[in-house]
Amino acid sequence: xxxxxxxxxxxxxxxxxxxxxxxxxxxxxxxxxxxxxxxxxxxxxxxxxxxxxxxxxxxxxxxxxxxxxxxxxxxxxxxxxxxxxxxxxxxxxxxxxxxxxxxxxxxxxxxxxxxx
Amino acid sequence: xxxxxxxxxxxxxxxxxxxxxxxxxxxxxxxxxxxxxxxxxxxxxxxxxxxxxxxxxxxxxxxxxxxxxxxxxxxxxxxxxxxxxxxxxxxxxxxxxxxxxxxxxxxxxxxxxxx
Numbered sequence: 001x002x003x004x005x006x007x008x009x010x011x012x013x014x015x016x017x018x019x020x021x022x023x024x025x026x027x028x029x030x031x032x033x034x035x036x037x038x039x040x041x042x043x044x045x046x047x048x049x050x051x052x053x054x055x056x057x058x059x060x061x062x063x064x065x066x067x068x069x070x071x072x073x074x075x076x077x078x079x080x081x082x083x084x085x086x087x088x089x090x091x092x093x094x095x096x097x098x099x100x101x102x103x104x105x106x107x108x109x110x111x112x113x114x115x116x
Numbered sequence: 117x118x119x120x121x122x123x124x125x126x127x128x129x130x131x132x133x134x135x136x137x138x139x140x141x142x143x144x145x146x147x148x149x150x151x152x153x154x155x156x157x158x159x160x161x162x163x164x165x166x167x168x169x170x171x172x173x174x175x176x177x178x179x180x181x182x183x184x185x186x187x188x189x190x191x192x193x194x195x196x197x198x199x200x201x202x203x204x205x206x207x208x209x210x211x212x213x214x215x216x217x218x219x220x221x222x223x224x225x226x227x228x229x230x231x
Binding site for chain 2: 009
């Protein structure tokens with residue numbers, strides 16, 4: 001069975017601070033995919049990143065960076081110099097590599113509030 | 117503009133009535149999905165379809181039904197058998213595993229309230 005745990009239910013930081021959102025996953029598969037999605041107040045989920053299990057390189061995209069560590073089954077997301085527009089609920093998700101059966105397992109999300 | 121549309125954004129129904137939620141995409145994606153989101157919880161998969169005229173149950177399919185007669189459309193019917201239908205419903209699509217692409221893209225959602 002697959003499971004994604006986002007232990008931080010809510011986080012509040014002051015604008016311009018850095019913040020890290022934690023994601024821990026469980027899977028027995030050797031090949032899998034990890035995702036982060038952002039859900040702003042409008043409700044629509046916005047895709048941020050996908051990571052393959054065989055690629056442990058960290059990734060940076062502007063103020064966003066992701067740290068993938070298979071040894072600890074974690075896929076953490078850091079926002080540098082946070083802005084008010086970063087306020088949203090962030091979901092981490094896991095997909096097993098099962099051709100024709102691509103189901104996402106979501107964590108319960110972390111609500112991030114950036115205080116101006 | 118390409119994207120996924122869901123209508124309506126807000127929907128109100130009386131208990132005991134069936135209701136159909138619309139999901140349309142013009143991205144030419146093969147796969148489509150329906151998720152349910154409850155307050156403070158992650159998304160749970162209701163149904164998904166990898167190809168036209170074929171669909172599979174997700175983790176919480178009881179009380180729901182779908183059809184996939186066209187590539188662009190994947191309507192979800194919430195039947196009176198669904199015990200707790202009030203929720204936020206999100207539709208998603210993806211190019212599909214055949215193309216080696218796994219990201220799912222989401223519509224704006226429909227908030228269903230049943231009283």
